[in-house]
Amino acid sequence: MAAAAIGAARRSRRDLNGRPTCHASHPQTASKRPITGASCTAGAWMRHHPIGCTAGPNRGAVRDYHRPGMDRWQTIIEPFRIKSVEPIRLTTPEMREATLAEAGYNLFNLHAADVLIDLLTDSGTGAMSAEQWAGIQRGDESYAGSPSWFRFLDAVTELWPFKHVIPTHQGRAAEKILFSVIGGPGQVIPSNTHFDTTRANVEFTGAEAVDVVIAEGRSPSTEHPFKGNMDVEALDALILDRGVENIPVVFVTITNNSGGGQPVSLANLRAVRAVCDRYGLPLFLDACRFAENAWFIKEREDGYADAAIPDIVREMAALADGMTMSGKKDALANIGGWLALDDDAWAEQCRNLLILTEGFPTYGGLAGRDLEAMAAGLREVVDEDYLRYRIRSTAYLGEALLASGIPCVRPIGGHAVYLDAAALLPHIEPLAYPGQALACALYREGGIRGCEIGTVMFGQHPDGTETPAAMELVRLAIPRRVYTQSHIDYVIEVIRWVAGRSETLRGMRIVEQPSTLRHFTARFAPLA
Numbered sequence: 172m173a174a175a176a177i178g179a180a181r182r183s184r185r186d187l188n189g190r191p192t193c194h195a196s197h198p199q200t201a202s203k204r205p206i207t208g209a210s211c212t213a214g215a216w217m218r219h220h221p222i223g224c225t226a227g228p229n230r231g232a233v234r235d236y237h238r239p240g241m242d243r244w245q246t247i248i249e250p251f252r253i254k255s256v257e258p259i260r261l262t263t264p265e266m267r268e269a270t271l272a273e274a275g276y277n278l279f280n281l282h283a284a285d286v287l288i289d290l291l292t293d294s295g296t297g298a299m300s301a302e303q304w305a306g307i308q309r310g311d312e313s314y315a316g317s318p319s320w321f322r323f324l325d326a327v328t329e330l331w332p333f334k335h336v337i338p339t340h341q342g343r344a345a346e347k348i349l350f351s352v353i354g355g356p357g358q359v360i361p362s363n364t365h366f367d368t369t370r371a372n373v374e375f376t377g378a379e380a381v382d383v384v385i386a387e388g389r390s391p392s393t394e395h396p397f398k399g400n401m402d403v404e405a406l407d408a409l410i411l412d413r414g415v416e417n418i419p420v421v422f423v424t425i426t427n428n429s430g431g432g433q434p435v436s437l438a439n440l441r442a443v444r445a446v447c448d449r450y451g452l453p454l455f456l457d458a459c460r461f462a463e464n465a466w467f468i469k470e471r472e473d474g475y476a477d478a479a480i481p482d483i484v485r486e487m488a489a490l491a492d493g494m495t496m497s498g499k500k501d502a503l504a505n506i507g508g509w510l511a512l513d514d515d516a517w518a519e520q521c522r523n524l525l526i527l528t529e530g531f532p533t534y535g536g537l538a539g540r541d542l543e544a545m546a547a548g549l550r551e552v553v554d555e556d557y558l559r560y561r562i563r564s565t566a567y568l569g570e571a572l573l574a575s576g577i578p579c580v581r582p583i584g585g586h587a588v589y590l591d592a593a594a595l596l597p598h599i600e601p602l603a604y605p606g607q608a609l610a611c612a613l614y615r616e617g618g619i620r621g622c623e624i625g626t627v628m629f630g631q632h633p634d635g636t637e638t639p640a641a642m643e644l645v646r647l648a649i650p651r652r653v654y655t656q657s658h659i660d661y662v663i664e665v666i667r668w669v670a671g672r673s674e675t676l677r678g679m680r681i682v683e684q685p686s687t688l689r690h691f692t693a694r695f696a697p698l699a
């Protein structure tokens with residue numbers, strides 16, 4: 172895609188039907204909403220709990236991005252009431268040990284009913300609002316041109332005014348379609364950090380996925396306000412080294428899930444854009460957690476404290492040529508996703524594949540009701556009360572663990588707390604999977620299900636070799652609007668208990684694994 176074509180496409184935003192997408196007329200665009208409440212993520216909390224980001228060896232190494240907020244109270248008020256509840260089955264450690272053995276020590280193999288607090292993922296596990304359930308009722312199931320599609324399209328392009336929007340059943344379907352079109356042997360796809368499905372979809376086409384995150388992003392204990400930033404010099408060097416003709420696209424993941432849920436600044440996106448412009452390369456965002464990223468920009472980046480979240484999102488969009496999206500994150504839905512882009516030729520090829528594998532371009536693997544849920548979710552996710560609660564409650568868990576001396580990726584990310592298993596279990600070598608050992612211990616002791624993000628997830632290579640991952644993490648992802656502060660207090664108690672006995676934990680070995688994405692199905696056994 173030539174730079175000129177990219178520029179032209181960016182200047183003229185049109186929808187699937189060629190309608191101009193005029194966002195200035197939307198109330199969110201036209202008016203800068205007054206900022207209500209606190210403008211601080213963890214500010215008030217951290218004044219009472221001066222740990223984590225505001226303390227430690229790197230204090231002062233970065234700008235004071237935790238501006239004091241206006242919050243008066245320490246208690247996190249969930250900005251919703253609960254109208255419908257699901258029972259949690261209480262189990263004992265003995266029951267859970269038996270369940271664990273049956274599951275081959277892979278927490279993905281558990282029956283979810285045997286899990287007490289499920290922090291496996293924040294993907295599709297959120298609670299929907301009354302408005303979203305109303306949308307589900309309203310869902311129009313016409314095969315083509317459903318009103319639900321147009322409501323979805325409006326909600327997407329209000330924030331992400333790309334010319335083409337291609338709905339998919341989830342994020343990885345968008346990745347699969349895009350990389351089938353632009354990947355292939357000899358191609359190189361740089362990203363700050365590819366998520367596992369993104370990497371796998373790139374590699375499946377024979378292309379190479381290369382991570383070029385800043386050095387701070389690879390070090391769990393180093394403080395930086397935007398640890399998800401791309402290393403712009405490394406990107407430039409990679410392009411020169413591999414040849415611009417072999418790089419179809421540059422990707423940036425916001426927030427950087429595999430790197431600890433860390434945000435990317437607008438300044439960094441602008442710098443990446445400048446490199447892309449220099450070489451005539453398109454820039455795509457893996458935008459799964461765009462609203463959380465926008466909140467961090469508002470909190471931490473100079474000049475954005477008074478900006479409205481939708482305006483920050485549109486500023487990110489204006490720097491990019493396309494996006495892949497999982498609606499299971501920041502569209503607050505249980506299923507769904509999309510691919511959006513400006514380039515007509517790529518869009519045509521992607522739509523052709525969509526019809527083969529997903530469905531007609533106005534539903535793409537989803538029911539009309541799913542499109543409605545995402546449309547309503549997209550309006551709710553940019554609400555500041557929601558985002559303040561969301562980011563602050565994740566910080567609540569992380570800061571309490573840091574206060575107990577439990578090593579976590581710092582600063583605390585948006586959707587999850589990442590325990591540093593390598594630091595907590597130095598006696599377990601990487602190829603004995605310390606993250607897996609820790610995740611199993613949290614389940615056995617407290618029924619908490621987390622997810623290993625380390626050598627199990629990233630150590631296996633297409634040629635069959637295995638190397639240690641850059642970090643050995645256990646991700647405790649917080650489902651949106653699901654757990655209360657007392658659930659999280661229980662999690663804190665269990666983790667403290669396990670950490671107090673960390674030297675008793677043993678490593679694991681793999682007894683069975685598939686050739687790709689092994690973390691989903693591999694079976695393990697504890698080492699003697």
Ligand SMILES: Cc1ncc(COP(=O)(O)O)c(C=O)c1O
Nearest residue numbers: 294341342343366368428459497
């Ligand atoms: C950053 C990122 N990209 C892509 C995906 C894939 O999305 P999905 O699970 O909807 O296929 C995920 C899912 O967790 C993700 O976190």
